[in-house]
Amino acid sequence: MMTVLLILLALSLFIYVGNKNTRSVIMNHIDLTCENGLKTKNNSPLRVLHISDLHLENISISPEQLYEKLKMQSIDLIALTGDFLDRKRSIPKLLPYLQVFKSLNPAFGMYAVFGNHDYVLRKEDLKQLKDIFTDNDVKLLRNENDQIDMEGVRLNIIGIDDFSTNRSNLKESYDGVKEGYNLVITHDPNVVLSMNDYHFDYMLSGHFHGGQIHWPKPYHLVKMGKLVKMNMVKGLHTYKEKRFYISEGLGQTGINIRIGSRPELTIHNVHIPHAIHNVKAG
Numbered sequence: 621m622m623t624v625l626l627i628l629l630a631l632s633l634f635i636y637v638g639n640k641n642t643r644s645v646i647m648n649h650i651d652l653t654c655e656n657g658l659k660t661k662n663n664s665p666l667r668v669l670h671i672s673d674l675h676l677e678n679i680s681i682s683p684e685q686l687y688e689k690l691k692m693q694s695i696d697l698i699a700l701t702g703d704f705l706d707r708k709r710s711i712p713k714l715l716p717y718l719q720v721f722k723s724l725n726p727a728f729g730m731y732a733v734f735g736n737h738d739y740v741l742r743k744e745d746l747k748q749l750k751d752i753f754t755d756n757d758v759k760l761l762r763n764e765n766d767q768i769d770m771e772g773v774r775l776n777i778i779g780i781d782d783f784s785t786n787r788s789n790l791k792e793s794y795d796g797v798k799e800g801y802n803l804v805i806t807h808d809p810n811v812v813l814s815m816n817d818y819h820f821d822y823m824l825s826g827h828f829h830g831g832q833i834h835w836p837k838p839y840h841l842v843k844m845g846k847l848v849k850m851n852m853v854k855g856l857h858t859y860k861e862k863r864f865y866i867s868e869g870l871g872q873t874g875i876n877i878r879i880g881s882r883p884e885l886t887i888h889n890v891h892i893p894h895a896i897h898n899v900k901a902g
Contacts (some may be wrong), residue, residue: 669698669726671721673829678872686885697728698726735807781793783806822888824867830853833879833881854868868883
């Protein structure tokens with residue numbers, strides 16, 4: 621009887637601490653310097669707010685709390701890397717979060733890609749989700765790209781659709797991409813292993829939640845692709861001289877707890893060289 625009681629107490633503590641951790645949002649700042657010592661014009665970086673995996677069914681930060689954390693930040697561009705929700709009834713919950721992002725007035729706008737959970741929605745519901753992005757000035761990229769002129773340097777924003785559900789099409793994603801700085805946004809970072817013939821300067825992704833329950837190790841992630849076996853689960857990584865970032869995400873999936881991981885907001889200071897030459901587009 622005593623053993624059962626101790627197990628229940630330990631389990632209760634585990635759940636209590638794990639749920640408390642979901643409200644402990646970390647703000648990470650990543651300074652991505654130019655390769656080969658190249659300098660940016662006026663040494664001013666592109667400030668990218670990266671948010672992934674809202675999972676609105678299990679999120680512990682309200683739109684109001686999110687605004688308080690971000691309102692003093694100067695943001696040039698917002699990148700949203702998928703897994704917003706997986707139920708139709710959650711779609712209206714997304715609106716106030718998008719309004720918070722919009723209120724930050726990013727100079728170069730907002731971009732998004734879908735993740736595997738978003739594709740759980742039925743076709744008509746997925747269209748409703750897509751429309752809410754369009755109505756709030758978010759450019760949704762599904763194997764598409766867009767270009768921004770940054771004082772004479774082309775910034776290519778390349779949105780690769782979800783790799784884990786076999787929706788990635790690299791050829792379509794890079795169609796029309798010309799010489800410039802290639803910023804890729806995608807949900808599942810495992811796509812990087814298939815991009816030997818496709819150049820990018822930096823990639824933003826999510827999907828793993830930093831393990832979510834990362835104790836003692838995130839054994840449950842093994843089925844989520846080769847990067848996990850390579851110990852690439854969160855943070856900044858390099859693969860074949862290409863740099864990419866895996867966000868721990870803002871929400872949770874399954875049970876609303878985190879152990880050994882925290883919800884994450886990330887601001888990437890991307891130093892884009894004033895001149896880019898001989899960049900292979902794809």
